[in-house]
Amino acid sequence: AQKVTQAQTEISVVEKEDVTLDCVYETRDTTYYLFWYKQPPSGELVFLIRRNSFDEQNEISGRYSWNFQKSTSSFNFTITASQVVDSAVYFCALSELGTSGSRLTFGEGTQLTVNP
């Protein structure tokens, strides 16, 4: 069975600090996808990134970067120079291709608060 663990329930930082959100996953599949979503106070989940299991190249998008390490089953997310607008709940998710469609499993989420 697949599982995603986000050990950090809440993180609080001051604006302009860098912050890393941890994600560890478990899967028996060799082919899978990993995701990060952002849920601002409005409630809607916003897709941030998708990474497949064969692509371990790290990715940077503006102030966001992702570090995928298959050896440690981790897919960590770093926000550089955080801003108040980054305050949200962030979810890591894993998708496996089962015999009947793909199932998406989420971690418990990390509440990030960026204080001015």
Place this chain on the structure above:
Amino acid sequence: DVKVTQSSRYLVKRTGEKVFLECVQDMDHENMFWYRQDPGLGLRLIYFSYDVKMKEKGDIPEGYSVSREKKERFSLILESASTNQTSMYLCASSFRRGAFFGQGTRLTVV
């Protein structure tokens, strides 16, 4: 842009009522999902569907059923609502191993 629309943003129902939560997507996605979100528990999968009339149980299907008669619409049914089903319900659709979510329905059962 993908659009996933849930029929209600807020809903209040009485214990024992049959409740329908509707979800419609406009991108011809094959997979659709229903999750519930509770504080400290993240998103838990209730049911998902990978094709019309096909459904699979998720992690917490008890007390729920689903219907997918058309590709664009996926309904979640609470056969007899109970107070422990008070929660935020999120619908999602996906095609390429990723999901796009609706705005959520906050259901309160009194």
